[in-house]
Amino acid sequence: MDPRQFEHIVVNDNDTHSIVMSYLLHNCFSETADSLASSTGIKQPAIDRDNLERRKQIIHFILEKKALKAVELTEQLAQDLLEKNKDLHFDLLCLHFVELACAGNCAEALEFGQTRLAPFGKAQKYVEKLEDVMALLAYEDPEKSPMFHLLSSENRQQVADNLNRTILEHVNHPGYTPMERLLQHVTVVRQYLTEENGKDVFPPFSLKDSLKG
Numbered sequence: 310m311d312p313r314q315f316e317h318i319v320v321n322d323n324d325t326h327s328i329v330m331s332y333l334l335h336n337c338f339s340e341t342a343d344s345l346a347s348s349t350g351i352k353q354p355a356i357d358r359d360n361l362e363r364r365k366q367i368i369h370f371i372l373e374k375k376a377l378k379a380v381e382l383t384e385q386l387a388q389d390l391l392e393k394n395k396d397l398h399f400d401l402l403c404l405h406f407v408e409l410a411c412a413g414n415c416a417e418a419l420e421f422g423q424t425r426l427a428p429f430g431k432a433q434k435y436v437e438k439l440e441d442v443m444a445l446l447a448y449e450d451p452e453k454s455p456m457f458h459l460l461s462s463e464n465r466q467q468v469a470d471n472l473n474r475t476i477l478e479h480v481n482h483p484g485y486t487p488m489e490r491l492l493q494h495v496t497v498v499r500q501y502l503t504e505e506n507g508k509d510v511f512p513p514f515s516l517k518d519s520l521k522g
Contacts, residue, residue, distance in 0.1 A: 337365035371469040376404035410445040
């Protein structure tokens with residue numbers, strides 16, 4: 310289909326509800342998903358509720374600065390998942406180190422770094438971040454350090470999203486929701502139209518502006 314015709318496509322309510330439902334279940338918003346089903350009459354897809362609740366708890370642990378608990382629960386849910394996804398495992402352990410450093414538990418953080426993080430230093434791709442994480446110990450207030458981004462809620466959310474996606478893929482479910490795919494497609498289409506017609510005709514896609522109508 311010609312991308313120019315996308316804006317004229319009519320999406321019915323059932324399709325919209327299904328897209329939103331898949332997003333809610335993917336991100337473990339089970340209560341909201343139940344409310345949507347109740348208010349719209351849409352049938353919820355068959356899902357593994359136990360898996361959803363465990364993923365929800367894992368995400369909660371990460372966002373509530375309990376990264377090591379998230380690691381432990383992930384290993385219970387899928388024993389070899391973190392072993393096969395070392396980048397993700399490293400990011401989770403870094404979060405725990407950050408938690409210790411911010412709490413002022415420098416001795417414990419140093420021991421944790423030497424025993425759990427240092428082995429990752431054998432791979433060059435981890436060295437730079439490992440150095441940044443360890444450097445937090447040099448600051449009385451890590452939040453005012455040049456590595457403050459490691460402490461941010463955005464960083465935690467990103468790790469949580471990556472882990473949630475990886476768990477879903479581990480059990481052969483899509484790593485991205487239809488809503489995310491749609492946004493990716495919209496972005497690509499808008500870029501295509503901008504290149505062909507000029508930026509003044511089709512400005513860069515902005516989800517925030519689109520939601521404003």
